[in-house]
Amino acid sequence: MTVPDRLLDALTTALGSAGVLTAAASPDDVAGHVVDWRGAHRGSTPAVLRPGSTADVATAVRLCHEAGVALVPQGGNTGLCGGCVPDGSGSQLVLWLGRMRAVRDVDPVGGSATVEAGVTLRGLQDAAAGVGRLFPLSLGSEGTATVGGVLATNAGGTGVLRYGMMRDLTLGLEVVLPDGQVWDGLRALRKDNTGYDLKQLFVGAEGTLGVITAATVRLLPATPARATAWVAVHDVAAAVALLAVAQEHAAGDLTTFEVVSREAVGLVLDHAPGARDPFSAAHPWYVLVELAGSVTETLGTRLEEVLVAADERGLVADAVVAGGPAQRTALWLLREGVSEVQGHAGPSLKHDVTVPIAALPALVAATDRALEAVLPGVRRITYGHVGDGNLHHNLSKPVGAPDAVLRDRADALSAAIYDEVTRLGGSISAEHGLGSAKRDLADVYGDPVERELMRTVKRALDPRGLMNPGKVV
């Protein structure tokens, strides 16, 4: 089907001319909304709706509902699974929330903030910092990713170990339901047991059950002090054992526990400007450990205790502690630089997987074997959040091989990883969601009862199937 002109006219009347960009009148502007930032997912749309308020969103959703036209909510468009890109049919409208940028309320005493969906994650962090508080969710794309998108995908990042996922930081939501009704669930309450926790349905639903227009989130005490170490370890088992030591000695302050493979660090050292290896020798794996709190000296002492205890257990091959902010930034570059430099190794095949933490060493060993069997020499540019059991198990072609070799074996390589993940009780999407890219995989690897239960929920809340069809379920 095509989108009727009279619907676009009604939307333009309701939202104003700034509220509707048509592909016919503004092809270049619309083009940026039908492809994700990596260029991996591309679709088409006759128009991008740009509501400026919750009332606008409600009107747009209601008009589309009446006309039977599907909507694809979109924020910063930094997702990795195609969740906010329309399909190629030209029958879906993009609903871009980027104009809804109001910070409605910041409460430092109660520890909450209410912001609209189009506020960037960095904008929210800044609003918290402005009143001496912390909004702890942090990820590479935070300058572009929006609160709405971060909620829709239940984003994670580097602070999950201490602070949880976006779900855990959410106190309340305002949602436009598929028929255009507004659910005002904005609450700044730590506890509320008055029935089903509906906000949990919309967080992580990738816009398939309704459109999140605003949220009340938790703010935490600021942690201006940091203590950061870069630790070389012999293997992933040592990294997991080091995690246990760190939790024992610094539980309340432990904020970051990230692992990076030598292959990944090597790429950063070769290609990221300013990157340098703090150690004289190469090691198979590295861990970035960071404590955060209010007093630098206390944290330094605790971090020292962690490293001494870990060394006594033979877990540390080498270690360096950041002596100040510049050294800290240099250590973080070795971890955060990975995603930017991976292009230097050619196209990449990404896997965002998780297993129970104790199973991480088994996962790495088993997938090393399985991947090597599928494509000898395939490079594992592996890094991730060991404290959460989450690895970004990304692959690049063997050194010197043509790009096509990775594409040709992509399905078999991914299957080698997902099969092991499933065998170990893990998940094929730890923090990136399903979008369109992994929806069918979820049917393959997921539990049939669970997938059907999700469809039951989808049918109940969106019986006409107009909210981001083709995603998640």
Next chain:
Amino acid sequence: MTVPDRLLDALTTALGSAGVLTAAASPDDVAGHVVDWRGAHRGSTPAVLRPGSTADVATAVRLCHEAGVALVPQGGNTGLCGGCVPDGSGSQLVLWLGRMRAVRDVDPVGGSATVEAGVTLRGLQDAAAGVGRLFPLSLGSEGTATVGGVLATNAGGTGVLRYGMMRDLTLGLEVVLPDGQVWDGLRALRKDNTGYDLKQLFVGAEGTLGVITAATVRLLPATPARATAWVAVHDVAAAVALLAVAQEHAAGDLTTFEVVSREAVGLVLDHAPGARDPFSAAHPWYVLVELAGSVTETLGTRLEEVLVAADERGLVADAVVAGGPAQRTALWLLREGVSEVQGHAGPSLKHDVTVPIAALPALVAATDRALEAVLPGVRRITYGHVGDGNLHHNLSKPVGAPDAVLRDRADALSAAIYDEVTRLGGSISAEHGLGSAKRDLADVYGDPVERELMRTVKRALDPRGLMNPGKVV
């Protein structure tokens, strides 16, 4: 309707004679399952089903589903809102999970445990302690309350400030759905973004969407060391300000922050064996502050810092720090003794309310005025979890008044509290749930769009309305 004999016969055949207790054959045993522990909610049932396994539960639910007979899941029966008591019709069967007591798995490295629904909360705590880990949820009835019940009501308690509610500690669930299918959602993953987070629907649903038969929960690093203070403050505003100071100086270690009114402490001092006032003078409000971690000295230093900083800001009327375990127990008695001694002030009218933390002083001031207007001299036996914005705002009759006066004015007194709570953006049930007791109140004070959305979910998952009917929605 009545429960058909042929259904009871089929259930007895399937579950064995130990699996079905009929009121006809075992009236005394059945009687204990149709009234809650306080005697506030009473119903009737022709039989109590006692499944010993998930397969038993699935069979029982399927047979009842086919026969169109309603089920009321029940655990330790310690709930406060009548959620696990059948109605008076005699047409509902009780499904008691107390025989499902297996600890299926405990993983100290990964930090998780999988237990069946009938394991008591203390049993789970003990299983964690047995491997040197902590399961942090703690509440007065933990020796009797079961994991299934704690999940069904999303219980809170005294550790929520640091560790969250039961929802936040749950990694995975096994649920028997209303038609008897088993959803195996038992996972020990910190992250899993493969679609809707279905477990969130069942946690807090009070058995209205299915029967939780087992759960995988988070275990945390043990915190053998404690530092505990009892602080007298002038008013609730000082308590809230003290919370901010404590979060600033001891964020990662702060575990408990509880407030108790003088009226409540006075009752404990008068009636709890061994209770004594550590201060020479009476004060209007008290705060119990506790830090937990691994090193006693570090915690002691931090607690001292909190008290010095609070004193400098004029927030402390008096304070005492526990010098050892015995003194700690004595201070906790002043807080935990309240619910046990309240009977000495006559019948009580309980309110479990929450507002944004910053609004707590306004709530107490406004309800003081409103309650006094309804019933002069009514006693506020108030205590609660200030760190969560949650007060147990319980009322007793004026000194010397007949018991009936409280009952006669109950609706007006409760309305005085709930009206203010609602005006301040709060909730009429912070941690006790709705059950049958507060279901209609939720329709009065709740948002109509939200209540209808809950009913939509209920109809989708339980179209025949056989799972704990009359509760929550």
